[in-house]
Amino acid sequence: MLSRISKAFLPRLLLLALFLAGLAGCNGSRSAPPPQAHELPFAGQQVKVLAPAGAGISEFWEAPLAEWGTQTGGSATVVEYPPDDATALTRAATSGETSVIAIVPYSLLGDAAAVLEFELVPESAWNVDSGIGWQDLLPGVREGLASCRRKPMLVPLSAPALVLYFRQDLLNQAGLKPPQTWDDYHRLLETLPDWAPGLVAVEPWSDSFCTTMFLSRAVAHAKHPDHYSVFVDLDSGTPLIDNPAFLRTLEQCRSAVEKMPDAIWMLGPLDCRRMALEGQAALAIGYEPQGEQRRQNPQSQTASRVDGIEIGVCRLPGSREIYNPTRRQWESPAVRGAAGPPLFRATLTAFDGYAACCFVKPGAKSAEARWNALSSAAGSDLAAGFPPGIAGVTRESQLTNPAEFTGPELTGTEAGDYMNALADALREPTVVHELPFPRRANFRKSLDSALVAALRNQTDPEQALGSAAGEWSRLIEEIGLDT
Structure with a gap:
């Protein structure tokens, strides 16, 4: 009897099963059709x-x-x-x-x-x-x-922007602070044997990086907040590279390199960083591995970190005076919202x-x-x-992910200091694009030659920059002012 009833209801059960399966499909288990x-x-x-x-x-x-x-x-x-x-x-x-x-x-x-x-x-x-x-x-x-x-x-x-690595522990022991101005920095250089005996200060003055190092220092004097032009007067096409802002910077650089080891002429920014982390340098200008360095061989950039040292990181120093190329005079105008004496900072990037x-x-x-x-x-x-x-x-x-942009040798605090230094530098409006001109390599080459001659005491700084300005004028004439 049961067998006969089952056979009678079998077709209906199959229809019911198909109906329920259709309902299940309508309930979203299938992916939505692609849009038209x-x-x-x-x-x-x-x-x-x-x-x-x-x-x-x-x-x-x-x-x-x-x-x-x-x-x-x-x-x-x-x-x-x-x-x-x-x-x-x-x-x-x-x-x-x-x-x-x-x-x-x-x-x-x-x-x-x-x-x-x-x-x-x-x-x-x-x-x-x-x-x-x-x-x-x-x-x-x-x-x-x-x-x-x-x-x-x-x-x-x-x-990318250069920063200053320094021995925080040694500064603390001597009761000193990281430099705010380039004058502060030079005083630390002068007294280095007192607060960091046996250590050196290094900057990246290799042939491939000397223009960037020089301009990174110079923009603190040369980037006036009320002027768009920095390296060349964009209205007249006149090079500004030989004006008093750049001349003062070159004179300061020549004084500074005399207190540094001869190795600086072969050092890039990563070499300087390495010397700080390996306990050889108390002051070092550089940056964390990036760009081509991170892509090609990241392991080669890793420093053999010395135990027991504390590294501080801050943005590059600034200046109490800034040059006004229109009025042709040095100025110390008050900075809006700032307490105390004015401090002008600018950051070179895009090198x-x-x-x-x-x-x-x-x-x-x-x-x-x-x-x-x-x-x-x-x-x-x-x-x-x-x-x-x-x-x-x-x-x-x-900024909340420093591990993505810093080397593994830095502690969490040091990596945070590096990111804070970059944030301070890149939040301000005085960010300067390095030589944003056609034939940039030619502008760099002429300035490279002038810098090497002046920094190695082969020629006077004013004469060196005047020579570079002359080369720049010829380049600008060839390129055309409108371009």
């Missing part, structure tokens, strides 16, 4: 991402950009160019009809600007979730490096590293799709999605 083409925000838009060859970006971003295309309806491809070839960058940017976003070394930005027009970063791309987090950029980076006359042109991916930018192309659609593709691949902080060594500290949100 007309619902995708960048349907049909093509993006060409220009990236420096050898940085690993093409391989790193293959999957993220493919996923971006699926989600948005656009398509993005990475095209590489030689990172030291401005002509190749220009050719890649102008070839074809595809809209371009580029990751460009700071060393080529001036050359690119001479022949290509930068496209403003649209407000639609400013947000964090689907854009570039414009307001997250440190204020000095945003206003002094990313913008041109308050117009957003670039998104800096790094903003290494990369920025992202879009170039104007006739008929190209809005740059929003290009910035969206970049942030999708690089991460909302435009750092986490890059291969090692591309991104550096440029954002407020990065």
